[in-house]
Amino acid sequence: MQVDPRRGDLVIAVLLLALAAFFLWGAWRMPAGTFAVPGPGVVPMILGALLAATALVLFIKALIGDRSEAGVSVAFGVAPIAIVFAALTAVALAFERAGFLVTLSVFMFVMLRAVSRLGTLRSVLVAVGIVLAAGWFFDSVLGVNLPRVPW
C-alpha cells in the first residue's frame, strides 16, 4: 500500500493530539501542588500541553505544507504488520495458558507459513525443532523460567 507522507503525518498528528488529550485529562485529576512543591500532575500537564502544541503544528504543516517538499509516497506493509501483531498478541494471551512449547510452536508455524515457501509438514517440523532447541537453550542453559504445559 502506498501512502502519501503528508497523509501519514496528518494521521500521526491526530493520534498524538488524542494522546496529549489523554495525558492532559489524567494530569488534571492529579494533585497539582504549589510552585514551591510541585505535585505529581504538574510535569505531565506541562508535557501534555507541549505535545499537543507540537502535534498541532505538525498537523497544520501537513495540511497546508508545500506538496513538493512532501517527498515520494511511502510503501506501507499492512499484511506483515497485521500478521506479526496478531501473532504476538495471540502469544501474549496463550503463553501461560498453553505453555511455551505449544504456543511458540504454533507461532513459529504461522510465521513460517506466512513468510516462507515451506510446505505445511516442513513448517511444522522446522517450527517444533526450533522451539525445542530454543526451549533447551533458554530453559536449561540460561535458566529462564518458561511456562510449562499446564496439563
Add this chain to the structure above:
Amino acid sequence: MDIIHYLLQGFSVVLTPSNLFYCLIGVLWGTVVGVLPGLGPLAGMSLLLPLTYKLDPAGAIIMLSGIFYGAMYGGSTTSILLRIPGEAASIVTCIDGYEMAKQGRAGPALVVCAVGSFIGGTVSIVGLMLFAPPLAQAMLKVGPAAEFALMLLALIVMSVISTSSTLKTLTMILLGLLLATIGLDPITGFARYTFGSLHFSDGISFVAMALGLFGISEILINFENIANLKPTIKPTLKSLVPQWTDLKASAGPIGRGTVIGFLFGFVPGISHVISTFVSYAVEKKLSRHPEQFGHGAIAGVAGPETANNATTGSCMIPLLVLGIPAIPATAILLSAMMIHGVQPGPQLMSEHPQVFWGLIASMYIGNLMLLVLNLPLVGVFVNLLRIPYVYLAPVVLLICVVGIYSVSARPLDIFIMAAFGVLGYVLRKFDFDVAPLLLAVVLGDRMEVNLRRALVISDGDYGIFLQGAISQVFIGAIVLLALLQGAAWLFGFRKKALRQGP
C-alpha cells in the same frame, strides 16, 4: 598511578572465565548483528538485554557493551563486500570499500577496517580512562538544577542533530517524557496513568519498549525488503594481506579518524554516524588525489571506519560520568545498569568500581578479540547473509518473546512489545526518529525528580536554574542552540544535506 591500579583491578574482573565468555559472546553477537542488514547494535543489544538479567552487573554490562562495539566492526564487512551497510555508521564505507572490492582489493579494505577499528577503539578507551575520573569529580558538585539543565541540553542537542525534522524529533522527545511519567510518582508515590493496575506501577517496561521500537519494527521494515542477498565477492585468507602502500596510505586517515571519532563521541544523538561523514569529508579535503574518492580510495575506508569505532569509548563518558546516555545504544546500557542496581553517574567509580573499570578493561580485551577473530572469520560472517531472512525473522521474533517474558514473567509485556513494534514501524516509515523517544523515556524520570527537587530547594524560585556557573553554562548552551536553530530556519538551512550524505 591510581588509574593503572584501578585498571589492573578491572582486568582482574574481566579475566575470569565467565566474564571472558560474556565478552566473547557480546563481541560475536555484535559482529553478527552488524553484518546482518537491518539488525544494528540497538536491535542486537535489545534482543540480549533480557538475557543479561541472570548475570552479575559486571558480566551484563561487559556483554552488552561488547555487542555495541562488535556491531561497529561487523557493519563494515557487508559494506565492503555487498555495498550494503550492516548498520548506519557503515554507510560511508560502502562508497570506497565496495569499489575496492570490485577491483579485487576486498582483503586490504577489510584488514584496514579491522586495524583502524582496533586503533580507534583502543585509543578511545584510553581517552575514556583519562577523562572520566576528573570529570566525575567535577560532577559530584553539581546540584539538581544543573543536572536538570544538563539533561535538557542533551535532549535539545538530540533534537537539533537528529536526521528527522526538528519538529518531529521534539514531538518524539515529548512523547518519551510523557511515557516516562506512567507509574508511581518518584517523589510522592502517587499512581499516575496506572488505572489501578499493579502492572504499570513501575511504568511501561523499558525493555518491551526498546525491543518493540528497535527489534520488532526493524523486522517489519525488513519484511518489505527481503532481497536475495548473496555475497558475490568472497575474500580468502591469503587475499587479506594488505600491501605496504595500503598501510602507509591508511596511517594518516586512521590517526585523524581516531581524533574525529573521539571528539564526536561526546555529541548526543547519532555521533557515530556523523563522525564517519566528517572523517570522509576531511580525508577527501586533505587528499592529494581527491578524484580517487568514490573509486576505491583506501583513505575513504580507513578514516570513517576508525572514526565510528573511536566514538565507542568517548560516548561512554556521558553515560558513565553523568549518567546521561549520549546515544540510544548507551541508553540500553543505562537501563541494564539500573536494572542491576548500578546507578551510572559521578559516584559510579567509587560505588561500583568493578563495573566501571571492568567495563574499560573489557573494552581493551573485546577490541583485541575482534581484531583476532574478525579477519579469519570474515568468510563465516559473510555466509550468515546466506540465511534467508524469511527463516531468520521468525527466530528473532521468538527470541524477542522469550527474552521479554524472561524479564518480568508477564505476558502483558509481550503485547506491549508488539504494540511498540507497530508504533515504531509507523513512526519510522514517516521519518520520525524513534531513538530520541527512547532517550527521553530513560531520562524522563530523573529530569522530573531533579526539576522538582530544585524547586523545593529554591522554595519555588525558578531562578535557581540560572544560579551557579555549571547551570549557567548549560542554560547558555541551550539558548545558543535555540538561537542557532532559529538562524538556520531564517537562512533556509535544511537537514537534507545531512540526510543525503557526502
